[in-house]
Amino acid sequence: MLDENSKYKELLNREGIKSTRHRNAILELLEESEFPLTAEQLFITLRDKTASIDLSTVYRTLDTFASKNLIIKSNRADDGKALYELNHNEHKHHLLCVGCHKLISIDDCPIGELMQTLKNKIDFDITGHKLEIYGYCHDCKKFNHTLSSDA
Amino acid sequence: MLDENSKYKELLNREGIKSTRHRNAILELLEESEFPLTAEQLFITLRDKTASIDLSTVYRTLDTFASKNLIIKSNRADDGKALYELNHNEHKHHLLCVGCHKLISIDDCPIGELMQTLKNKIDFDITGHKLEIYGYCHDCKKFNHTLSSDA
DNA sequence: AATGCAAATGCAAGGCAGTTGCAAGTGGCG
């Protein structure tokens, strides 16, 4: 059963792993998404959209991808849930709305050169950084304002 | 049983909660620590040092403190475990050594004014941010160098 | 195209961090 879902066959074989329906579907979903997804989000989408998949397969697939550096695994700051996103090898940051949990990407790194400066000042070999910005998105901002003006 | 462990009695009463042996002990441990601790770390230290405590009490106490904003709860970026630290109301960041998991505090926020600038540029109400810097500490840097020079 | 085998999967059980219900204990107040 290998119709044109084999979109990622080359990529997967290049990494020395088999091209399967599930793996292709998961890569496709991650590619379509603008922000990191939880294993459960992937699981539910796949169960509804394509043929059924087991949750453990989702986790194993994600682990495999992460070990091949195809995707990046992280943990959500507020509840610690695991998040997965395609590794575009591009440096990115997000605005996290604490009202509705929306994630908004910001394209460039606001602190890139700052890291460079810092590297020369401290006895610590910096290899990377993670910046998360919290607040209220356009929609929740309005809602918040309405609420607080009642007080 | 309220000897001089009642160091935080006033603080606790001010928040409308009772001063107990466990609560005082937990606050003391958090105050002594230079970096955030897990519930389990607190649990083990308390079990060994003072009279026994139940892990659920540790969690409930930490939740109570967090709801009063006495402490800050976060989730470790690499494994998602919950971390707790005293809320000094001071803005801090850490260098995380990916070699030995050591956390090194850096005093000032390297991006404070940058946030200010950003606030005026985007349609998002920024309330805070979290910056983590990864790399190798002085010790692990040396070790790493030794390893890579073998190749 | 058929064969063979290692890799991938489904299923069910298990592990671990954190939570909750409830009965017993304790702090703070009169």
Place this chain on the structure above:
DNA sequence: CGCCACTTGCAACTGCCTTGCATTTGCATT
């Protein structure tokens, strides 16, 4: 002291994630 709401211990439970094992499937080779 004596009361009572708050706190705690204990044990069961939940949710996220992992693992063992039998079965299936990709894919290389014939």
